[in-house]
Amino acid sequence: MKQTLPRVVLIGAPASGKSKIAKMVAAELGCQRIDTDKVIVAEHGPIANIFDEHGEGAFRALERTAVIDALKHDAVLSLGGGAVIDADTQHDLSQAHCVLLTVSEEAVALRLVESPKRPLLRDGLAAWKALVLEREPIYRALADQTFDTSHRPLEDIASQICAWIRAGYPEESGTEGDNQQ
Numbered sequence: 001m002k003q004t005l006p007r008v009v010l011i012g013a014p015a016s017g018k019s020k021i022a023k024m025v026a027a028e029l030g031c032q033r034i035d036t037d038k039v040i041v042a043e044h045g046p047i048a049n050i051f052d053e054h055g056e057g058a059f060r061a062l063e064r065t066a067v068i069d070a071l072k073h074d075a076v077l078s079l080g081g082g083a084v085i086d087a088d089t090q091h092d093l094s095q096a097h098c099v100l101l102t103v104s105e106e107a108v109a110l111r112l113v114e115s116p117k118r119p120l121l122r123d124g125l126a127a128w129k130a131l132v133l134e135r136e137p138i139y140r141a142l143a144d145q146t147f148d149t150s151h152r153p154l155e156d157i158a159s160q161i162c163a164w165i166r167a168g169y170p171e172e173s174g175t176e177g178d179n180q181q
């Protein structure tokens, strides 16, 4: 039996635009969008409360369950920035079409106003930088395509991702690897 794969899985740093862009890509493709954080919040309440009351480990376990379920759907998926830490998730994602969204430190500084919702970013930009640096090799290893969201409208990036999907997921060309403009 042929395994169902998601149309695309968006990975990358917190506030790189995964959730917003996934919504736009799904709307353009006319398919379902699954945001694993939203699934967790709907079932278990706010992420910050899960961290505060049960710890990060409990959140990661819920996240892994949400990822396993999401990966079964023909949908556009946006994962939480830390979902890729899980070794089994890394293995699962190696079979999927993954798009990495990147963002510069300067651009993300303007976006972190929502940080209370992101418990790991309560210490601000320094915490964001440390997380991203640590995860960078995992993000890069899993990415089939990379788009930088620092200076471009979300809609443009969403359209480019749709074009890549419609073209049948061609391999990334060029030496830089980032679709920066």
Ligand SMILES: Nc1ncnc2c1ncn2[C@@H]1O[C@H](COP(=O)(O)OP(=O)(O)O)[C@@H](O)[C@H]1O
Pocket: 012, 013, 014, 015, 016, 017, 018, 019, 020, 021, 078, 111, 114, 149, 150, 151, 152, 153, 154
């Ligand atoms: N290219 C962009 N231009 C302007 N704002 C952006 C861009 N990408 C993301 N944002 C803003 O950054 C915040 C985080 O976006 P979100 O989709 O929640 O990111 P993620 O899911 O990667 O954490 C949102 O307020 C969003 O509007």
Ligand SMILES: O=C(O)C1=C[C@@H](OP(=O)(O)O)[C@@H](O)[C@H](O)C1
Pocket: 012, 013, 014, 015, 018, 019, 037, 047, 079, 080, 081, 082, 083, 117, 118, 119, 120, 131
């Ligand atoms: O990077 C992380 O570890 C996290 C990122 C968040 O998602 P976004 O990347 O969508 O902000 C959310 O899953 C949680 O706060 C933990």
Ligand SMILES: [Mg+2]
Pocket: 018, 019, 020, 037, 078, 079, 080
């Ligand atoms: Mg998100």
